[in-house]
Each structure stands twice: as C-alpha cells, then as structure tokens.
Amino acid sequence: MNAHWAADVIGEILITEKQIAEAVRRLGAEITRDYAGKDLLVVGVLRGASIFLADLVREIALPIQIDFIATSSYGHATKSSGVVRIIKDLAVPIEDKHVLMIEDVVDTGLTWSYLSQVLETRRPASMRICSLLDKPSARKNAVKVDYVGFTIPEKFVVGYGLDWKERYRNLPFVMVASPEAVARSSEEENS
Numbered sequence: 001m002n003a004h005w006a007a008d009v010i011g012e013i014l015i016t017e018k019q020i021a022e023a024v025r026r027l028g029a030e031i032t033r034d035y036a037g038k039d040l041l042v043v044g045v046l047r048g049a050s051i052f053l054a055d056l057v058r059e060i061a062l063p064i065q066i067d068f069i070a071t072s073s074y075g076h077a078t079k080s081s082g083v084v085r086i087i088k089d090l091a092v093p094i095e096d097k098h099v100l101m102i103e104d105v106v107d108t109g110l111t112w113s114y115l116s117q118v119l120e121t122r123r124p125a126s127m128r129i130c131s132l133l134d135k136p137s138a139r140k141n142a143v144k145v146d147y148v149g150f151t152i153p154e155k156f157v158v159g160y161g162l163d164w165k166e167r168y169r170n171l172p173f174v175m176v177a178s179p180e181a182v183a184r185s186s187e188e189e190n191s
C-alpha cells in the first residue's frame, strides 16, 4: 500500500501486512485449540485493538461472543502513565465466563496490570490477554502476555490500530514512527 499520506511519521516498516496476516492465523488457531468446548468472550480494548480484533475473530472457529471496553490513560501521546480510566465499560457481565482480552500493544504493562485487577474483581472463570505487539524490555510491571503476535524492541510504532495522537491507525502495516515526529509530539504535550 502506498502510504505517502503518512510521510511525516514514516520510518521503517517493522511488520508487513503479510506477516500480520500470518500471525493472526497462527493466533486464531491457538485460541481455537485452547478454548474448544468453552464459552469464550473476546473483549477488545478500544480503540487500538479494533483492527486486530476484527481480523483475529475471523480466524477463531468457535461460537464466541464479542464485547469492547474503552480506556483512557492519563499521559502524553507516546507514554502511558498507568493511571487508567474506563470510559466505556463492558456491555455484559463476565462472571464465570472465559475472557480473552485483545490489546494492540503491551508496553510498560501498567495499563494491563490496572485493567486486569479491575476485571478480576468481577470473577471471570478465566482471563487471558492476547496482544498484537509485546515490548517486554519496556516493562515497569511484571505482567505477562498469554498470546503474542510479535515481540518488538522499545520503539514507538504506529499502524494496524496503533496511533500517534489518534492518527495512523488505518495503516495496514506496523511501522516505526520517526524519532523527530515523536520528539515534536512530546514537546507539544509538555508545553
């Protein structure tokens, strides 16, 4: 795809459309195998996970349910503060359900650690997380990701759901945002 319209953040393409499609198929097959015979609720964390979820659920060959939760993290465009607010809650109760959370990226782990604690109080039968991207070297909180699409280095990336200041989510691949663009963004946020 020609992404000339994203030229101001364009860096290297880290994960191609083809690689994403392969990972989505692999994860879908694993999830199908692991949850066979169980009642599974797949929960997308808006907005970053929306594109990944849409592709992933079509590779899960089980009669799953789908729900969404939206969180907002206090902090600037490229770093999470770990203080998370639920701005749109789940539509269904999760008590006694097998819940699979879908995330775009687990970076410091602060968001997932907070969200999982909140959701555990609702007593699901089980709760796991599937994240398109995992940046284990950025962890501030020792959370583990159960299903990982790609383990990536501590770089700021956009595309396939991931944003920089709410833009570039619709790129069909994952690319590294240019350090200059990210630096500009941090300056703006701090001013």
Ligand code: IMP
Residues within 6 Å of the ligand: 048, 078, 079, 080, 082, 103, 104, 105, 106, 107, 108, 109, 110, 111, 112, 155, 156, 157, 158, 162, 163, 164
């Ligand atoms: P964490 O709380 O640091 O694990 O980060 C969670 C959130 O930070 C993600 O859901 C994203 O919204 C955002 N985030 C972290 N790394 C990136 C990135 O490389 N690109 C875009 N958003 C990111």
Ligand code: MG
Residues within 6 Å of the ligand: 048, 163
């Ligand atoms: Mg974001």
